[in-house]
Amino acid sequence: MENSSHTLPLSCPSPATIRGPLPLSSSPQHTSSNGRISLPLSPISFPPSPASFSPATAESVHSCSPLSHFTVSHCLEGQSLADQDDLTCLNWLHQRGDLLPLQPLTKMTPLPQQEPSVASQLLPAASSKPPYSFSSLIFMAIEDSPQKRLPVKDIYEWIVNNFPYYRTATGGWRNSVRHNLSLSKSFRRIQRDKSQSVGKGSLWCVCPEYRPALLEVLRKTHSYHSNNSNLLHKPAENPLCLLTPDHEELVTMESVEYQQEEVCEDMEKDPLSDSGYIELHYYESQQYQYLVLPDDTELDLETVEILQLDAEAQEAAGSLLDL
DNA sequence: AAAGTCTTAAACACCT
DNA sequence: AAGGTGTTTAAGACTT
Structure with missing residues (x-):
């Protein structure tokens, strides 16, 4: 109906x-x-x-x-x-x-699609480490994917594309990503479709029951940094501040x-x-x-x-x- | 101060 | 065999 x-x-x-x-x-x-x-x-x-x-x-x-x-x-x-x-x-x-x-009230500005470099264009210089935990980064990466599931390699790629800090960071953060995926209850490993499997490893998705908690963490992090620094008040420098x-x-x-x-x-x-x-x-x-x-x-x-x-x-x- | 959380490092097994 | 992936443990920093 x-x-x-x-x-x-x-x-x-x-x-x-x-x-x-x-x-x-x-x-x-x-x-x-x-x-x-x-x-x-x-x-x-x-x-x-x-x-x-x-x-x-x-x-x-x-x-x-x-x-x-x-x-x-x-x-x-x-x-x-x-x-x-x-x-x-x-x-x-x-x-x-x-x-x-x-x-203060702000206005939404849509995030352009199909532009992996957009967020990075909006970010501060690569020297500053993002305030988000690895769980949040993984969460954002997965949520940003069309299928809401990503192989770990694509999670790396998303993080690098969106947070230039990790372009130059030493490789240990990848270990941390894997560590978080394995350890956190928020993420679930799902087998790839063997018929169209390309690449190694499994796909990772967000456990629906933990999504609200992850969003809450993101909200708090965003709110904290919005209130305590000018980092997130610069729309041209941060993807989380596309609100004008x-x-x-x-x-x-x-x-x-x-x-x-x-x-x-x-x-x-x-x-x-x-x-x-x-x-x-x-x-x-x-x-x-x-x-x-x-x-x-x-x-x-x-x-x-x-x-x-x-x-x-x-x-x-x-x-x-x-x- | 204690407990909890997060990050980082490392080791190891498994898989492609 | 090499490199990527996934798991686990441990330690230290940081937050609550």
Whole structure:
């Protein structure tokens, strides 16, 4: 069953412009019972395994289940249906109070595709070591890949391409990458398809249940360095700061086709109707990121700021344009 | 100060 | 056989 709804490009959220009820069409299929904001998001599987279940992931599972039954049909070109089934949310976005202090509103600038050197062009000189842990680097590399899986060699390559520091660093960091892949529960080794296997070794992917935690680490790292140095305030020097301080663009509305997948009865009741959480998802199509809003949604400054942080974290993960 | 996390180094086995 | 890959252990630095 298909229906359409309106979307709000996240690339240009100006709070003054978008505050107030938005002229949205009725789309009950993706409107939660309490009218929370819902947006499709990057592929991820939930719920996490019991072994990895934690309060943090519990929040994520709790809040994202209703939306996971909707598919953005036109923005997931190149992805399998299974991938689309995995649409869900970022756990760290759901608690508004957790997002302060907020930075000045910024505008998303899309990261050019098919340009491995772009990020490196935006980075500081190779002499400065990136603030990200190897787990984060691996995470970003994998998330930036079309298939969300990479051989270790391509992980090396991604890191070198995006963080020039490692071009001249001694070879030990590669050992550290392998060490992290093996040791970290966040990454899983999967066998290559023998029929089309080229190269040595296995492919590595991110364990879905650990993705929220990895994103959280990225967000914290990004936030810390944004607040404590000017490193990330230089859009021309860092891929994590493709957000510009320009707030001037007007918000435009656009229609998007939705396709509802089968919904379990027990999923129709929104478990968060009184929780105070909001459910945020977004996706990208062409050069914009989109926020999908149900009827009667007011998009206030706070929400916009949340979306901004969401976008930043997603971009930090290098996966924004692959959503 | 202690515990936890991360990085780095090293050794070794396995695979191509 | 050589080199890449994957695993494991250990130690030190750093963070919480």
